[in-house]
Amino acid sequence: MSEITEDKKRSVEQDSPERNVKPRLEKGVAPIKQEYLVIGGVVADYNDDEAESSKHTSGDKESKKEKKRGQNKKRDLRQAHEEIKLCSSVVDPNDKTKECPYGADKCRFSHDIQAYLAAKPADIEGICPVYAAIGYCPSGVKCRWLGSHYNPETGLLLEEEGVEKKEHKGEVNWISAATKSQLQKKKLPMPVSDEVIRFLDSVVIVNDEKNSMTKEERENHEPDEKKLNAASYTESRFRTGEKKRLNLKNAKIVSPLTTVGNLPYRRLMRTLGADVTYSEMALALPLIQGSNSEWALPRAHESEYPGFGVQIATAKHWQACKAAEAIQTLTSHVSELNLNCGCPIDMLYRKGEGSALLDNPSRMLRILKGMSYSSGEIPVTVKIRMGVKDDKPVAENLVRRVLNETDVAAITLHGRSRQQRYTRAADWDYISRVGAVVKDYNEQQEEDKDKVDRPPVYFVGNGDCFTHEDWHRAVSDEGIDSVMVARGALIKPWIFEEVEAQQYLDKSASERLAYLEKYAKFALEHWGSDEYGVNSARRYLCEFISFTHRYIPVGILERLPPKLNERPPPWKGRNELETLLGSSDYKDWIKITEMFLGKAGDGFSFIPKHKSNSYEKQ
Known part of the structure; x- marks a missing residue:
């Protein structure tokens, strides 16, 4: 079409x-x-x-x-395989430099292009969309629109004159197979996170000793001077470095989304007015283990940057530190690193990840500190829910601790509890109350002459935004800087066009x-x-x-x-x-x-x- x-x-x-x-x-x-x-x-x-x-x-x-x-x-989403598997060395007949490392006789894949073409399904009608977009087709003879850019007489592919053939054209944050191999073998140097982890481990040891004591023992206890000195010495060395500045005031933000929040969807949303997009949630442990599937998640299209965030989930500060340093070291187009403290699914909750961190604030704060220390110039943000139980919202007190004890650049609050899931509407009155806490904190920081250079902490609301009226009603609250849109942007991708126009758009079919x-x-x-x-x-x-x-x-x-x-x-x-x-x-x-x-x-x-x-x- x-x-x-x-x-x-x-x-x-x-x-x-x-x-x-x-x-x-x-x-x-x-x-x-x-x-x-x-x-x-x-x-x-x-x-x-x-x-x-x-x-x-x-x-x-x-x-x-x-x-x-x-x-x-x-559900089984695996697809059928081709009858004849073609060796990658012959996929592009124009490239004479590629050689099969095994040789045509020993390679387990076919080198017979004509046999492959004879068994291949009939071409899809029309012009190859990839060829039309970038001037050549990286899929070579395997393309389903091959007839639109292949000369059967010469056996060569058509290419626009002067086109630059670049691997992963237009996409960023790819890491090489060699680097993944280093991660898998634990041979990639991570000097910053190694030291940060030692410091945070020492803090945990001291805290655990104190927590195991009775009240009388705690009052009379003389702590291990070596441990305390190590902790204070390391802490003095690890201050959050200069971070890239975020600006989320009135930004049009698409939430991190599972499955559908992939690169093509985010790229589409950028064309429809989105300012900020996030990767699908990546698990910290598979990242630092060099998992191919996990490292596919931080990839982005160049149109997403600046304004592209990578979201991770973890329950361990050592995993968070190493994942933060890996992303900082191995990627080049990440605007923020977001910690997921809101995901309600059981698989994560049982492991202490996602919304489970709401009931373990000390661990959450430790993870956020470790990420900030290890992420270089990439600012750290956090996404939370109101709490785990319906009748026990904890976000208000938790946000106070996050503001006073960490260096996060932004906080996003989903106005539901884990127990609530999607039942009942999001509680925007509660979101407003928490926004007021952040607003008061920012005003106090402005008055503090010693902290005059520190940027404000942005506060973003999340939940049930489906119209321009919902969006503008939220941002009219002085404590709420912006709205993160999830299902609303899936069901109605042009929602930010309506926000900009401040009217409903009756889109034709x-x-x-x-x-x-x-x-x-x-x-x-x-x-x-x-x-x-x-x-x-x-x-x-x-x-x-x-x-x-x-x-x-x-x-x-x-x-x-x-x-x-x-x-x-x-x-x-x-x-x-x-x-x-x-x-x-x-x-x-x-x-x-x-x-x-x-x-x-x-x-x-x-x-x-x-x-x-x-x-x-x-």
Whole structure:
């Protein structure tokens, strides 16, 4: 499909009559105009809470009622392999410098290009999106659009004149296989974090000794002078160095997102007005062990920098220190390093990571200090929830300690507890209270002549932001510098355009389809235009559509504003394409991908994350 130019946007005025019409449907159900309702269906069930709840991540047996709800935990997303595997040394017939280290006779992969082409599926029609974007195709003869840039008579690939063939073109923060090998063998020097860890270990030892004593012993105890001297000596050497300055005031921020928050999605969001993006959450231990899959997460597109943050999760200060130094040393395009203290999933919580740190503030503070000491000029930030239990919010007191005992550059608060997950609305009154704490701290710092050069600590709210009204209402609070948007940016990727325009934009179906097309092109540039790359692009585009299909066009709603947690009854769009884009059947999602990625082959499979989408179309 050709690139669709931006159509004229039809804004829906906030004072339109529809805003005052009371919905005819019960609470929690989206108020769709009568003429767009499909009679006889059932209300959609996405259930974000159930998809991430503990009973669906702990292996508990499901009841019959839950059979079609929650998360498909055991979905197999592996794709079929090619019949003939071609050796990488012959993928680009133009490059005569590449040689197979094993030789054609001993190599376990094929060197016969003609045999490979004969067994290869028929080309996808049209011009190769990667070739069109960068002037050559890194996938070579494996490209699914090969006919658009291959001369069968000469056996050579077409390339635009003067094009620079650069590995990982446009992408940054790649590290070499040799460096990963050093990490795996524990041979990469990390002198800063080694010393920081010794200091933090000594602090833990002294604190553990004090905590094991009775009150009387603590009062009469004379601590080990060597340990205390070592701790104070090391502490005097480790001060947070000069950090790059952040500016999150009124910044348009996309939250770190699992699975869908990949590089192509973040790149798309940058084109739609986002100022700050984050990597998917990376685990600190696999990072310092040189895991290929974990080091894929800090990669970014050059358009994301500055304003790209890497988020890590850990429960150990030594892991945090080494991961911070590794990222500081091995990457070049990271604006901040964010500690995840909010993830609610059981896998992390049981290991003391994510939201478990909310109940262990001393450990959290130790990790944040270690990260700040070890991260060089990269500033450290933290993301937290209100608390673990619904009735025991701890964020207000915790933020006071973070401000007074660490050097974080920003704090983000998700206005829910771990127990709450996605049930009930985010508590923005509580977020405002914590924002006031940060505001007071910044004002005190300004009055302190000794700390006049220290930049302010930014405070960011998070939770249920789905409209420009939500965003502007939040930032109008003096204590809240910005809003981090998560599901709102998945369901409605143009949310920051609405924030900028301060009005609802009734995007046409063709405009929305154009965003999916742009995502598909970015995905092919990232994963490649060969069979593997096309299948990866298709899979992640389906994951993206599993959120975008939930968008209800504002033009068919009885009243505004739309609410993030309202579920629609069955509805039809104003045209066939709008109806298709709103389908909750994953087989329709695959049909949409075929508009840009060609027909899905027999080897492609996709099982949706949410069981409510796994049904046969009637």
